[in-house]
Amino acid sequence: MRDLFPVLNNDFSIPSVFDDFFNDGFFSRIPQMSMPKCDIEDTGTAYIVTTDLPGVNKEDISVTYDNDVLTIAAQHKEDQHDAQHQTSYVCRERMNTAFQRQFVIHNIDKSGIKAAFRNGVLKIGLPKLNPQTQEQSGTIDIQ
Missing domain, CATH: 2.60.40.790 (Immunoglobulin-like)
Incomplete structure (x- = not known):
């Protein structure tokens, strides 16, 4: 099954992508007030x-x-x-x-x-x- 999604490996999962995006990723670097x-x-x-x-x-x-x-x-x-x-x-x-x-x-x-x-x-x-x-x-x- 993992062969169908070559992006997914042991170091990467879909939940961590969303967590990184919203917590440590894109939005955390935009200055907001x-x-x-x-x-x-x-x-x-x-x-x-x-x-x-x-x-x-x-x-x-x-x-x-x-x-x-x-x-x-x-x-x-x-x-x-x-x-x-x-x-x-x-x-x-x-x-x-x-x-x-x-x-x-x-x-x-x-x-x-x-x-x-x-x-x-x-x-x-x-x-x-x-x-x-x-x-x-x-x-x-x-x-």
Whole structure:
């Protein structure tokens, strides 16, 4: 039977291929950072964007607003101490990782944008150019 599958020998089996691929192979070498969750609140006079960025340093965060697009980018860098001791890890998931989120937000006063980063939470205040009262939502009859 083994002659029908010359790839299979005593050192190689199908389960180990899948284990190697998902655990030690392809996916473990791709820098990944789960996409952080963002909340956007409309206060009537401004939008408040709150983003959780645990483990990220303030210096590694970039916030820009250009052409009605808010861009939040961050990078988590590997510590030098960790890089020297890579071979002693049993599981290694915290590596150099990066992400970028973009939101289209119109009617913003660029000169009044403020951002603060405390305890792993980024808050961005985007004041509106022309604050307008929001219309109350109503019930819509379905016919």
